[in-house]
Structure formats: structure tokens, C-alpha cells
Amino acid sequence: MIKACLHCGNDTQKIAEDFCCLGCSSAYKIINKLGFKNYYNLRLIDPKERKIKPEIEEKIDLNEFVFDQKNGHFSISLMVQGIHCAACVWLIESILKKQENVVKARINLSRKSLFLEWVGEKEDGNKIAAIICDIGYKLLPFDEEIIKAESKKYDDTILKALAVAAFGAGNIMFFSIILWVYGPQTIGANTRNLLHFFSALIAIPVVIYSARPFFLSAFRSIKSGYPNMDLAIAIAIFLAIAVSLLESLRGQEYVYFDSAVMLIFFLLIGRYLDMKARKKAFSIASEFTMLSASFGRVEIDGKTKILPVKDIKKDMILIVAAGEKIAADGVVIEGEGEVDASLINGETLPKKITVGAQVFSGMINLELPLRIRVTKTAQNSLLAEIIRLSEEVENKKNHYIRIADRLSKIYTPAVHAIAFATFSLWCFYLHAGWESALMKATAVLIITCPCALALAVPIVQTIVISNFIKRGILVKSGEALEKLREIDVVIFDKTGSLTVGKPSLTEVFLLQNNQKISLNNEQKELYLKLAASLAVKSKHPISAALSKSYDGALEELQIFENKGFGLESVYQSKLLKLGRKGFCDIKNDVNLNSFEDENYITSFMKFGEDELVFLFSDQLKEDSKLVVEQLKSLGKKIILLSGDVEKSVKIIAKKIAISEFYFEQTPTSKAEFLQNLKSQNHKILMIGDGLNDAPSLAAADVSISFSDGSDISQNIADIIIQGQKLAPVISVINSSQRAIHLMKQNLLIALIYNLIALPFAVAGFVVPLVAAFAMSSSSLLVLFNSLRINKCQA
Amino acid sequence: MSVLIFLIPITLFLGLVGVMAFLWSLKSKQYDDLEGSSNRILFDDEDEDEDDESHTKPHSKHEK
Numbered sequence: 086m087i088k089a090c091l092h093c094g095n096d097t098q099k100i101a102e103d104f105c106c107l108g109c110s111s112a113y114k115i116i117n118k119l120g121f122k123n124y125y126n127l128r129l130i131d132p133k134e135r136k137i138k139p140e141i142e143e144k145i146d147l148n149e150f151v152f153d154q155k156n157g158h159f160s161i162s163l164m165v166q167g168i169h170c171a172a173c174v175w176l177i178e179s180i181l182k183k184q185e186n187v188v189k190a191r192i193n194l195s196r197k198s199l200f201l202e203w204v205g206e207k208e209d210g211n212k213i214a215a216i217i218c219d220i221g222y223k224l225l226p227f228d229e230e231i232i233k234a235e236s237k238k239y240d241d242t243i244l245k246a247l248a249v250a251a252f253g254a255g256n257i258m259f260f261s262i263i264l265w266v267y268g269p270q271t272i273g274a275n276t277r278n279l280l281h282f283f284s285a286l287i288a289i290p291v292v293i294y295s296a297r298p299f300f301l302s303a304f305r306s307i308k309s310g311y312p313n314m315d316l317a318i319a320i321a322i323f324l325a326i327a328v329s330l331l332e333s334l335r336g337q338e339y340v341y342f343d344s345a346v347m348l349i350f351f352l353l354i355g356r357y358l359d360m361k362a363r364k365k366a367f368s369i370a371s372e373f374t375m376l377s378a379s380f381g382r383v384e385i386d387g388k389t390k391i392l393p394v395k396d397i398k399k400d401m402i403l404i405v406a407a408g409e410k411i412a413a414d415g416v417v418i419e420g421e422g423e424v425d426a427s428l429i430n431g432e433t434l435p436k437k438i439t440v441g442a443q444v445f446s447g448m449i450n451l452e453l454p455l456r457i458r459v460t461k462t463a464q465n466s467l468l469a470e471i472i473r474l475s476e477e478v479e480n481k482k483n484h485y486i487r488i489a490d491r492l493s494k495i496y497t498p499a500v501h502a503i504a505f506a507t508f509s510l511w512c513f514y515l516h517a518g519w520e521s522a523l524m525k526a527t528a529v530l531i532i533t534c535p536c537a538l539a540l541a542v543p544i545v546q547t548i549v550i551s552n553f554i555k556r557g558i559l560v561k562s563g564e565a566l567e568k569l570r571e572i573d574v575v576i577f578d579k580t581g582s583l584t585v586g587k588p589s590l591t592e593v594f595l596l597q598n599n600q601k602i603s604l605n606n607e608q609k610e611l612y613l614k615l616a617a618s619l620a621v622k623s624k625h626p627i628s629a630a631l632s633k634s635y636d637g638a639l640e641e642l643q644i645f646e647n648k649g650f651g652l653e654s655v656y657q658s659k660l661l662k663l664g665r666k667g668f669c670d671i672k673n674d675v676n677l678n679s680f681e682d683e684n685y686i687t688s689f690m691k692f693g694e695d696e697l698v699f700l701f702s703d704q705l706k707e708d709s710k711l712v713v714e715q716l717k718s719l720g721k722k723i724i725l726l727s728g729d730v731e732k733s734v735k736i737i738a739k740k741i742a743i744s745e746f747y748f749e750q751t752p753t754s755k756a757e758f759l760q761n762l763k764s765q766n767h768k769i770l771m772i773g774d775g776l777n778d779a780p781s782l783a784a785a786d787v788s789i790s791f792s793d794g795s796d797i798s799q800n801i802a803d804i805i806i807q808g809q810k811l812a813p814v815i816s817v818i819n820s821s822q823r824a825i826h827l828m829k830q831n832l833l834i835a836l837i838y839n840l841i842a843l844p845f846a847v848a849g850f851v852v853p854l855v856a857a858f859a860m861s862s863s864s865l866l867v868l869f870n871s872l873r874i875n876k877c878q879a
Numbered sequence: 880m881s882v883l884i885f886l887i888p889i890t891l892f893l894g895l896v897g898v899m900a901f902l903w904s905l906k907s908k909q910y911d912d913l914e915g916s917s918n919r920i921l922f923d924d925e926d927e928d929e930d931d932e933s934h935t936k937p938h939s940k941h942e943k
Binding site: 244259283287 | 913
């Protein structure tokens with residue numbers, strides 16, 4: 086019976102074996118020897134994570150990334166791939182702490198990063214890291230800039246403000262309860278004034294500290310000319326505090342310090358939840374980009390060094406091993422073979438290159454090691470060009486006014502007008518004295534302050550974004566959810582979006598007498614098994630497709646790899662060859678044009694005298710057709726916009742019945758196409774994953790990319806989908822519709838609530854107790870309504 | 880009621896200590912890895928007897 090590998094959980098592929106490979110068996114031994122075998126009982130394997138199978142590959146030299154702390158201590162931060170659960174954290178930390186020279190080893194599970202500090206030599210870092218690699222984890226240095234950008238964007242300001250506001254609200258409430266329950270006749274005017282004084286003492290610093298986000302946002306909104314809800318909030322808070330201060334100085338009965346502070350507290354809760362959800366989505370997204378780390382191996386003075394992309398200069402010699410990403414634009418000076426350019430220009434077929442060929446950063450070298458002379462620095466590369474273009478397009482975008490702000494555009498002036506009218510009514514008509522009139526106007530502002538309004542949108546948004554994260558959909562901006570509702574055109578990129586983006590086996594034929602003959606099941610089993618057994622040794626996408634097409638146990642073969650041509654072995658004393666037509670010595674002359682019309686990639690196998698042809702193509706994702714149909718039934722116009730050649734695009738368009746398609750599009754022409762559509766008042770959803778899609782993703786109203794797409798398109802896209810499926814597109818659209826519906830409902834509830842309370846405020850019945858009660862209950866109502874979205878989705 | 884003059888500042892002071900403690904814990908990055916911290920607490924116990932073993936080993940850090 087075939088068992089799962091004791092260490093990594095893969096199939097061992099051999100009977101009565103405990104391990105799938107030598108690496109796993111020695112990793113198991115290391116862990117047992119150190120006394121950590123409990124790890125295997127404790128761990129929970131996360132199927133989405135990389136298996137902890139040790140790789141024999143050449144390890145990255147970490148010296149470049151070591152930070153010298155000058156006192157004999159060195160430290161490094163690394164991303165750890167393969168952390169499945171807390172047991173992995175425990176294992177790695179415990180093993181590292183057993184090393185004599187390790188001072189500190191700490192894993193951040195949320196970020197899956199490791200901070201390592203040691204004493205001794207700088208070079209020891211590599212040795213220490215090797216231990217972790219040997220038990221099957223993969224360590225990668227990462228770009229600190231990404232973390233910095235993240236912490237700058239989502240710093241602790243809101244949480245700090247929230248803590249201070251909570252302190253303020255709690256303490257002021259002590260005084261307020263006394264003030265509400267006992268009139269001045271019980272506690273005496275002096276005690277009341279004392280309590281007012283302490284309330285002011287708390288409220289003023291709290292407002293200055295905690296309400297800053299609102300004041301700043303209000304200020305920005307005035308400057309940009311789009312007054313938002315924060316402006317109304319800022320005015321209400323300011324007036325409430327100012328009037329209360331005035332009243333307490335005059336020794337009057339009512340002050341609104343508590344309402345003002347509570348208002349800030351409630352609003353900050355909404356802000357904090359909103360930020361937390363977006364931060365989570367953002368950090369998962371940045372993890373993807375970090376994992377596809379951008380480093381290049383450069384040859385300097387005969388030595389190879391690993392440099393971050395930004396330090397690779399013109400005329401340096403870049404060495405790219407098979408299967409690696411090319412780190413900079415340049416010209417090939419040694420080696421030939423094929424590169425995968427699908428992320429750059431959307432072409433599915435590997436591109437053949439020889440000495441003198443131009444290559445771009447982001448292409449993946451498929452066959453032989455290449456030496457490349459860098460012709461452009463990172464700042465001038467194709468990638469930088471695309472980023473510049475995307476930014477340019479992005480800047481041209483119209484400012485989108487969100488639902489809440491749209492409402493507040495009418496609501497805020499109306500409320501301010503009513504407050505002013507109230508003041509005038511009491512001051513000039515009823516002659517109540519200006520202080521008392523001002524009090525009543527302030528009550529109007531407090532009771533109508535869009536507290537519930539400001540919570541209505543972020544709470545729904547938070548719940549929706551968190552739910553999406555669980556399903557592998559990362560929504561980076563709440564705006565996108567609102568915009569999705571207005572979409573009428575959906576533009577697809579082909580490679581990697583509608584299709585898988587990698588070739589997969591479509592058909593196999595036996596060649597006899599210059600004819601192609603279909604295989605029976607028995608033959609199919611045998612030949613696929615042989616092909617897959619050969620293919621495991623190669624990293625070429627076609628080999629990967631072959632290995633994937635067969636899931637039974639493989640034959641153990643002595644394989645000889647003839648790089649760039651094919652693989653060779655002997656099975657049952659018959660010669661076995663897999664690769665190009667010439668390499669396999671195929672005698673049959675079959676007209677292969679009929680295959681190429683369908684845009685197949687061909688590969689041949691010869692086993693003894695049997696000749697076979699394998700046909701591969703970049704197939705549609707399994708649910709592409711369904712998704713396109715559903716989008717059509719939702720009334721969206723579908724357009725296919727691809728950088729690939731006419732033939733491939735046509736075939737795909739025909740298969741899923743898209744009538745409008747464009748081929749051989751450049752990044753610029755794609756973006757122009759979108760801008761053209763936009764000028765005709767269309768709202769566009771763009772779905773793409775390649776570098777060449779980046780500018781059009783930036784141009785679209787809403788953009789969706791995939792977690793295995795290019796880094797730049799992931800950075801730009803509003804929404805990132807993990808995995809190979811397209812169906813999340815539909816669920817995003819549906820959920821966003823429900824979310825908007827709920828947001829509107831919340832806004833309506835808040836509005837009705839305010840409308841009911843308004844006459845009381847104008848009439849002067851809203852004493853601080855009523856204001857506090859009204860405010861908190863309307864917020865709670867909105868909150869409970871928002872929680873219903875979980876029910877809708879279940 | 881004059882006792883309030885003392886009691887209120889005391890409550891405020893205690894409250895402030897709480898806020899400061901929170902802000903300090905925030906600043907010292909104790910909220911950076913909530914997922915890890917919540918799990919880590921479970922593992923130290925499991926570790927206990929193995930740790931005892933390692934105390935007797937020459938290369939244990941505690942003896943350095």
C-alpha cells in the first residue's frame with residue numbers, strides 16, 4: 086500500500102516506504118534527534134500552504150541582507166514559506182533556539198516572517214538558515230520597503246485615538262450619570278459645576294487627540310472641494326465642545342461634553358473595524374508580492390552575488406537558472422532556449438530565444454541557464470515604464486464620490502440650515518437669549534450628527550471584506566464594492582484570466598502509417614505513465630503538464646536530460662524518448678498543421694517503435710464559460726482584450742461565445758481602449774493578471790487580478806482572487822450588490838431616526854440624556870442591521 | 880461631597896495609567912502578531928518536559 090510521506094505528506098509513490106524522498110527522511114531524522122517528534126502530532130496541515138518538502142536547490146546567499154548590529158550581533162528578517170500552523174512556529178523557534186549562537190528567533194505568524202539574531206560571524210546566517218531549509222521550509226529575504234509602506238498606510242493612529250476616546254467616554258459617563266439622575270437641588274450647584282469642570286478637563290484633551298482623524302479628513306475634503314461626512318462630524322464636535330464650555334463657564338445646567346466624546350468613540354469604532362479589514366486584505370496581498378521576491382543573481386569579478394532588483398545596474402551580467410524569473414531587462418549573451426512571457430504580453434506559447442535576443446524582467450527562463458547583459462536599470466525597464474503608464478492613467482481617473490458622501494452632500498447643508506433656523510427661531514422670535522438659542526442649535530447638530538450614518542457604511546464594508554478574505558478574495562478598497570454595482574462592461578484578458586495560463590494536456594495520439602490513431606485505455610495508461618515518469622525530472626511547463634495529467638504511481642527510471650531537446654531513458658530494455666520531433670526521431674509524417682490550427686503545442690514520445698504525439702493547449706478555466714454566461718445574463722457586455730495572436734484569441738472567444746474580441750493589443754492600446762469606452766459613459770470592470778494588463782487595470786473603474794498574476798497587476802487591482810477559479814468574480818458582484826443594498830438600508834434607518842429626533846431637538850427637548858440615548862441606540866440599530874449580511878450569505 | 884475633589888482625580892489617574900499601559904503595549908509591538916501570540920501560549924506547556932531535558936544538556940542556553 087502506498088502511504089503518505091511521514092514528513093511532508095506527499096504520496097511516497099513506492100510501496101512500503103515511509104518517505105517520498107531522501108530530503109524528507111533526513112528532515113524527519115533531524116526533528117526526531119532534536120526531540121521534537123511531537124511536532125508531527127501537533128501540526129495541522131493547511132492544504133493551501135506549500136508542502137514542507139525540502140528542496141535540494143541551490144540556496145540563496147543571505148549575506149547581502151544581514152543587518153550588522155555592530156556589537157557582534159547580526160540580524161536578518163526572512164519570509165518563511167510552508168508555515169501551516171502554530172506547530173510550525175514552535176518547531177522552527179525551538180530548533181533555532183537550540184543553536185548555540187542564536188540569540189533571538191521569533192516568528193510572526195500573521196505575516197509568516199522570521200526575525201533571527203545571532204552572535205559570531207556574519208556568514209553564520211546562512212548556516213542557521215540552512216537548518217530550517219533542511220527540514221523543509223523555504224526562506225526568502227524580503228523587501229523591507231513593502232512592510233514600511235504597509236505600516237505607514239495602516240499605522241496605529243486610529244487604535245490609539247480609539248483607546249483615548251474609550252477612556253474619555255467611560256470616565257465622563259460617571260459624571261454624566263450623576264448629572265442625569267440628580268438635579269442641582271440634590272447635589273447642589275457647586276458639585277454640579279465641579280463635575281462640569283472635570284468633564285471639560287477630560288473632554289477637551291480627548292477631542293484634541295482622538296478627533297484628529299475627523300478634523301484632518303474634514304480639512305482635506307474642504308481643500309479638495311468634495312465636502313464629506315467628516316466635515317459635518319467635525320463641525321458638530323467642535324460646536325458641542327465650544328458651547329458646552331461656554332455653558333459650564335456660565336454655570337448653566339446642561340453640557341454636551343459626554344455626547345461629543347461618545348460620538349467620537351462610536352465613530353472611531355467604525356473607522357477601526359474598517360481599517361482592520363482592509364489592512365488584513367492588504368497584508369495578504371503584499372505577502373504574495375513578497376513571496377515572488379525580486380532578486381537577481383549577478384556575476385561580479387567572477388563571483389556570483391544575489392542583489393535586490395533595484396541594485397542591478399546597466400552592463401552587469403545576470404545569470405538566470407532554468408525555472409527562474411529574469412530580474413532585469415537585457416540581451417542574452419550566452420545560452421538559448423525558451424522563455425515564458427505569458428505574464429508580460431499574454432502569449433501562451435513559450436518564446437524561443439537565442440544569443441542576442443532581448444528579454445524583459447518578469448519573463449521566466451524555462452530551459453537552459455542564461456547569461457544576460459543588463460541593458461536597462463530597474464528605473465528604465467519595461468516594468469518601470471508600465472508602472473509609469475499605469476500611474477498616469479490612474480491620475481486621470483475621476484474622483485469617485487462614495488454613497489455616504491453623496492448623501493452627506495445634501496444632508497450636511499440641510500442639517501446646518503435647520504440648526505441655524507433653530508438658533509434664529511429661539512433667539513429672534515422666541516427671545517430666549519442667544520446662549521440658550523445656541524444650546525438648542527447645538528442639540529440639533531448633535532442629534533442629527535451622522536454618527537449612525539458614518540457607521541452605516543464601514544460596518545457593512547468590514548463584514549463583507551472579512552467574509553471575502555475567508556473565501557480567498559481580497560478586497561483592497563471599499564470603494565470598489567460600491568463601484569461594482571454600476572458596472573456595465575466586463576473586459577477580460579485571455580491568458581491567465583479566462584484560461585489557466587499554462588499549457589495542459591489535451592490529447593494523445595499514436596502515430597502509425599502516417600496516420601494518427603486514438604489510444605485505448607490500456608495504452609493510454611501505459612504511455613501517460615511513461616511520459617509522466619520522464620517528465621518529473623524537468624521544469625519545462627510541458628513537462629509539468631504531463632506530470633499533472635497522470636496521477637498514478639510512477640515508474641522509477643534512469644533519466645538523462647538533454648536540455649533544450651528532450652528526455653531520454655530506457656524502460657523494459659526499450660529506448661524511451663520524450664521531446665521535440667527531431668530528438669525523438671519520429672518517422673511518421675503526419676500533417677500537424679491541423680493541430681496547429683487549433684493552436685496546440687506538440688510534444689513527441691518514442692517508445693521502442695511506438696511513436697506518439699501529445700497535444701497541449703492553454704485551456705479555459707473550468708468555470709470560465711459559466712461565469713461569462715452568468716455575466717451576460719446579468720446584462721453585462723463582455724469584451725475580450727488580449728495581447729496574444731489572432732488565432733489563439735479567436736479560438737478562446739469562440740469557445741465561450743464572446744463576440745467582441747481584440748488581439749495583439751499592447752499595454753498602451755489596451756488602456757486607450759478602456760479610456761475610450763469610459764468617455765462613452767461606460768463603467769468598466771477589468772479582469773487581468775499580466776504586466777501588460779496593468780495600465781488597463783488602472784484605467785478601469787473596478788479591477789480584478791489573480792494571486793498568481795504579475796506583482797504589478799496585483800498592486801493595482803482593487804480585488805485579488807486566490808486560486809484557479811473565475812467564479813469568485815460572480816460572487817463578488819453578487820455580494821457587493823447585497824452589501825450596497827444593506828448600506829442603503831442602514832443609511833435609511835439612520836436618516837429616519839434623525840428625522841424623528843429632529844423636531845424634538847428644534848423644540849428644545851433634547852437634554853444631554855436624550856442626546857446620549859438617541860445617539861447610542863441609533864448606532865446599535867445600524868450595527869444589528871449590518872450583521873444581517875452574514876445571514877443573507879449563509 | 881467635598882471628598883469628590885480627591886476621589887475624582889484618583890479615578891482619573893488610575894484610568895490614565897490604564898490608557899498609558901495600553902499605548903505602551905501598542906508601541907512595543909505586542910499587537911503585531913495576534914495570531915501567533917494566541918497560539919504560542921498553548922505550546923509552552925507542551926514544551927515543559929522537553930525543556931527540562933534540555934536543561935541537562937551541555938549546550939542549553941540557560942547555562943551559558
